[in-house]
Amino acid sequence: MSEIILDSNGFQKAVETLSKDIFEKNKNIADIAVVGIQHKGVCVAKRLLAGLAKLAAIDERDIPFGTLDITLYRDDLDNFGADMPVIKDTLIPFDISKKKIILVDDVLYTGRTVRAALDVLMHFGRPKCIQLAVLIDRGHRELPIEAGYTGFKSVIDGKVKVECKEMDGQDRVIIL
Amino acid sequence: MSLHIKNIRIADPSQNKDEKGDLFVENGKIVSKLSANPDKIIDGRGKIAVPGLIDVHSHLREPGQEGKETIKTGTRAAAKGGITSVLCMPNTKPVIDNAPTVEFILLKAQKEGVVNVFPIGCATKGSLGQELSEIGVLKRAGIVAVSDDGLPVADSQIMRRALEYTKMFKLPVISHSEDKELSKNGVMNEGKNSMILGLRGIPRQAEEVMVARDIMLAELTGGYLHIAHVSTAGSVDLIRQAKKKGIKVTAETCPHYFTLTDDVVKLYDTNTKMNPPLRGDKDVAAVKEGLADATIDCIATDHAPHSQEEKNKEYDLAPFGIIGFETMLSLVLSELVSAKVLTLMQCIEKMSVNPAKIFNLEGRGSLKEGSIADITIIDPQYSYEFTKESIISKSKNSPFIGRKFTGGAVMTIVGGNIVYQI
Amino acid sequence: MSLNRKDLLGLEHLDKKDLQLILDSVKPFKDLFTRSVKKAPTLIGKTVVTLFYEPSTRTRTSFEIAAKRLSADVVNLTVSASSVVKGESLIDTGKTLEAMKADYVIIRHSLSGTPDILARNLNASIINAGDGFHEHPTQGLLDLYTMYEKKKTLEGLRVLLVGDILHSRVAKSNIWALTKMGAKVSVAGPPTLIPDKIEELGVKVYYDLDEAIKEADVVNILRIQLERQQENLFPSVREYVELYQLTKERLAKAKSGVMIMHPGPMNRGVEISSDVADSPNAVIYEQVTNGIAVRMAVLYLLKPNNKGKK
Numbered sequence: 001m002s003e004i005i006l007d008s009n010g011f012q013k014a015v016e017t018l019s020k021d022i023f024e025k026n027k028n029i030a031d032i033a034v035v036g037i038q039h040k041g042v043c044v045a046k047r048l049l050a051g052l053a054k055l056a057a058i059d060e061r062d063i064p065f066g067t068l069d070i071t072l073y074r075d076d077l078d079n080f081g082a083d084m085p086v087i088k089d090t091l092i093p094f095d096i097s098k099k100k101i102i103l104v105d106d107v108l109y110t111g112r113t114v115r116a117a118l119d120v121l122m123h124f125g126r127p128k129c130i131q132l133a134v135l136i137d138r139g140h141r142e143l144p145i146e147a148g149y150t151g152f153k154s155v156i157d158g159k160v161k162v163e164c165k166e167m168d169g170q171d172r173v174i175i176l
Numbered sequence: 177m178s179l180h181i182k183n184i185r186i187a188d189p190s191q192n193k194d195e196k197g198d199l200f201v202e203n204g205k206i207v208s209k210l211s212a213n214p215d216k217i218i219d220g221r222g223k224i225a226v227p228g229l230i231d232v233h234s235h236l237r238e239p240g241q242e243g244k245e246t247i248k249t250g251t252r253a254a255a256k257g258g259i260t261s262v263l264c265m266p267n268t269k270p271v272i273d274n275a276p277t278v279e280f281i282l283l284k285a286q287k288e289g290v291v292n293v294f295p296i297g298c299a300t301k302g303s304l305g306q307e308l309s310e311i312g313v314l315k316r317a318g319i320v321a322v323s324d325d326g327l328p329v330a331d332s333q334i335m336r337r338a339l340e341y342t343k344m345f346k347l348p349v350i351s352h353s354e355d356k357e358l359s360k361n362g363v364m365n366e367g368k369n370s371m372i373l374g375l376r377g378i379p380r381q382a383e384e385v386m387v388a389r390d391i392m393l394a395e396l397t398g399g400y401l402h403i404a405h406v407s408t409a410g411s412v413d414l415i416r417q418a419k420k421k422g423i424k425v426t427a428e429t430c431p432h433y434f435t436l437t438d439d440v441v442k443l444y445d446t447n448t449k450m451n452p453p454l455r456g457d458k459d460v461a462a463v464k465e466g467l468a469d470a471t472i473d474c475i476a477t478d479h480a481p482h483s484q485e486e487k488n489k490e491y492d493l494a495p496f497g498i499i500g501f502e503t504m505l506s507l508v509l510s511e512l513v514s515a516k517v518l519t520l521m522q523c524i525e526k527m528s529v530n531p532a533k534i535f536n537l538e539g540r541g542s543l544k545e546g547s548i549a550d551i552t553i554i555d556p557q558y559s560y561e562f563t564k565e566s567i568i569s570k571s572k573n574s575p576f577i578g579r580k581f582t583g584g585a586v587m588t589i590v591g592g593n594i595v596y597q598i
Numbered sequence: 599m600s601l602n603r604k605d606l607l608g609l610e611h612l613d614k615k616d617l618q619l620i621l622d623s624v625k626p627f628k629d630l631f632t633r634s635v636k637k638a639p640t641l642i643g644k645t646v647v648t649l650f651y652e653p654s655t656r657t658r659t660s661f662e663i664a665a666k667r668l669s670a671d672v673v674n675l676t677v678s679a680s681s682v683v684k685g686e687s688l689i690d691t692g693k694t695l696e697a698m699k700a701d702y703v704i705i706r707h708s709l710s711g712t713p714d715i716l717a718r719n720l721n722a723s724i725i726n727a728g729d730g731f732h733e734h735p736t737q738g739l740l741d742l743y744t745m746y747e748k749k750k751t752l753e754g755l756r757v758l759l760v761g762d763i764l765h766s767r768v769a770k771s772n773i774w775a776l777t778k779m780g781a782k783v784s785v786a787g788p789p790t791l792i793p794d795k796i797e798e799l800g801v802k803v804y805y806d807l808d809e810a811i812k813e814a815d816v817v818n819i820l821r822i823q824l825e826r827q828q829e830n831l832f833p834s835v836r837e838y839v840e841l842y843q844l845t846k847e848r849l850a851k852a853k854s855g856v857m858i859m860h861p862g863p864m865n866r867g868v869e870i871s872s873d874v875a876d877s878p879n880a881v882i883y884e885q886v887t888n889g890i891a892v893r894m895a896v897l898y899l900l901k902p903n904n905k906g907k908k
Contacts, residue, residue, distance in 0.1 A: 069626065072638035072668070077901060083600045084899055087626040123635035368795040372610065374710035374732030374767060443718075444711030490688060490709040492730075 184220025240269025
């Protein structure tokens with residue numbers, strides 16, 4: 001049995017809250033770039049991109065957008081045995097130096113993914129700053145990493161699954 | 177020591193006899209009845225007594241390469257394989273091109289060996305292919321044939337002289353048939369597999385060119401030509417035609433040439449490296465055919481021991497050769513007899529009767545009354561796995577390790593003495 | 599996502615699915631090259647030994663860069679040919695490297711089958727960097743990837759290999775990979791340098807390069823070893839050049855978009871003329887770049903885990 005913690009509505013609201021919070025803190029939208037962490041973080045990032053564009057009343061294509069895969073930077077590659085994880089695209093089609101990067105993931109858990117993602121970003125150049133936005137903060141941190149913007153926060157023990165329209169046909173977050 | 181072997185199937189092609197009966201041995205000879213109670217009674221039920229196997233092609237490595245094999249270990253390995261006599265090739269260190277070396281081997285064999293050892297002398301001095309060795313002196317010392325085995329006698333004129341000169345001694349000249357230029361740098365059969373593995377090939381023609389040449393020289397000289405280790409369909413054909421024409425030629429093949437193809441080289445296992453190399457399916461079929469229609473007279477091991485250090489190497493760098501004493505009989509029983517390629521009688525003919533005839537080993541190759549009591553006792557039901565640990569030979573270079581066999585020697589009697597029994 | 603093996607010894611034993619997996623894995627590594635830091639910590643703490651029994655600057659350098667871009671520690675060992683015969687045995691050398699905790703051993707050897715011997719005796723991942731006349735799997739893969747990247751599909755692609763097929767491990771690996779991927783492979787060269795059984799691998803044989811080149815989408819030119827002339831495999835370099843050098847004139851007989859490849863190092867003026875090597879059809883330097891990415895992908899896919907071995 002799965003427990004729904006965000007339904008379609010809740011999902012939408014959480015995204016709106018996130019967008020608003022980010023916009024509040026970053027009024028100069030020209031400095032901003034959004035980067036989503038593969039795989040579901042990309043989905044959430046795209047929603048935030050749309051939200052930010054709307055708030056700033058500009059075309060979302062005017063905000064630089066990228067995707068990032070952390071596989072080659074994972075700290076647990078030794079645990080995969082014969083089956084190595086599939087590497088997805090890392091596409092950062094803009095110069096990240098002097099940008100304020102909004103790094104987006106779906107779930108913040110141990111913090112290890114974000115740690116890896118920070119390293120990936122740093123290998124592209126020297127951004128002005130990196131701010132972290134997550135849809136769900138489920139606690140259980142293993143590294144000293146916190147999100148600047150959180151859509152929903154609660155300590156959750158089960159496995160959290162984020163579903164979104166583009167990939168799963170509906171927007172919701174469930175505990176498996 | 178006298179023996180009474182009871183209720184045994186006696187298969188002796190020399191008398192064309194295959195029937196149940198009793199065998200008696202006294203004073204090292206086969207007798208029709210014993211003069212007193214036997215020292216030992218052997219229950220022969222379910223077993224077969226055949227004339228002791230004679231391996232006409234082996235390398236005992238002594239003198240000179242005792243790390244690989246000695247007369248002591250080699251003859252014990254032979255006895256385990258049911259072999260009662262071995263002919264040993266002269267490519268020892270020093271080579272057998274002088275009487276003292278022949279005498280040394282015979283003495284060693286007498287002191288430390290358990291089966292009969294018959295040395296083969298060099299055809300040319302130092303096996304260098306340039307001058308005939310003192311064949312008469314060697315003959316007096318005890319050789320039963322001449323050969324430069326391991327090498328061909330490349331010079332056709334010298335081969336002609338060898339075949340001519342040996343006629344007066346009735347000594348066969350054993351031809352290691354290989355055109356060294358055609359086989360240059362080759363390490364396996366030339367074909368699809370050598371191409372895929374990227375190993376330099378030895379074409380079948382490297383053997384066949386020399387078989388053809390030597391047959392022509394045998395025709396020219398009337399000498400006694402014996403072709404060693406026949407491996408190709410083409411060679412079988414050439415020998416068949418020569419025999420039809422009445423040319424004096426005999427031939428041998430080895431168990432690996434009718435059991436394995438070059439497919440087994442796949443993993444670069446150096447225990448599949450020998451010279452001539454393993455060939456293809458058609459060659460295996462032709463060798464069997466040649467055995468069945470008596471084109472090929474003998475089955476020999478070409479027992480060629482090499483140490484693990486030498487063999488556990490890059491394929492190109494490992495020496496040619498595999499051991500064979502301990503597997504020949506079982507391979508013959510499973511691949512030829514059980515597979516109905518040859519009858520047991522035909523096989524014994526090729527492993528005992530013919531070798532004795534071709535190399536003039538008087539009193540051997542037969543269970544007739546008065547013959548020397550060299551007897552191999554076979555249990556056709558004896559099942560075992562050929563493991564590395566079970567190998568008696570000093571060297572373990574066999575591609576048959578891990579093979580399961582049904583049928584093998586369970587007792588070997590040499591000159592009336594039991595030298596091996598399970 | 600797995601090749602299900604600890605070693606890469608040759609392409610003969612990979613199937614289409616494995617090859618496709620490798621092709622699909624290359625791009626993320628190639629993408630790394632565009633970053634300001636061209637390096638990821640993927641193999642941090644792993645030790646890669648390149649064990650070269652044959653001189654080869656480019657393959658060794660390519661592997662070294664590939665391993666370093668994945669943060670592995672790289673040790674280069676070059677063993678001279680003479681010490682092969684006299685010195686320590688291959689297996690002992692391998693075991694010594696293993697005792698030093700090498701995770702990968704990348705071996706180049708003039709004798710075929712040497713990587714197989716190491717693979718059987720060592721737990722480390724063995725990658726064949728070219729053995730005798732057998733295979734050169736990463737070269738085969740980088741050629742395959744370069745064609746795939748440019749031509750988008752390999753199915754039905756007409757690839758011509760020119761030169762010494764008999765002694766070429768590059769040709770062998772190309773043939774295995776391309777035929778498995780559905781390409782149509784042909785070879786051109788003198789009969790002395792083309793093994794007659796090659797047709798059994800699904801390859802068409804030409805002796806006339808002018809004839810062979812007409813239909814080709816890709817021409818992969820092999821380096822001709824000048825010592826083959828001493829073995830009487832062709833009578834003179836002059837005659838070889840006349841019959842088999844890829845020249846502008848010959849190129850004119852090919853399709854206009856024909857892609858020219860060469861595994862390097864080139865003998866300019868022997869198997870390939872300079873103007874062809876420098877023509878827009880040539881992708882020879884892209885092969886070099888792709889070589890690094892392909893080798894990174896291979897290192898990644900064969901990565902040993904911390905429980906010892908796959």
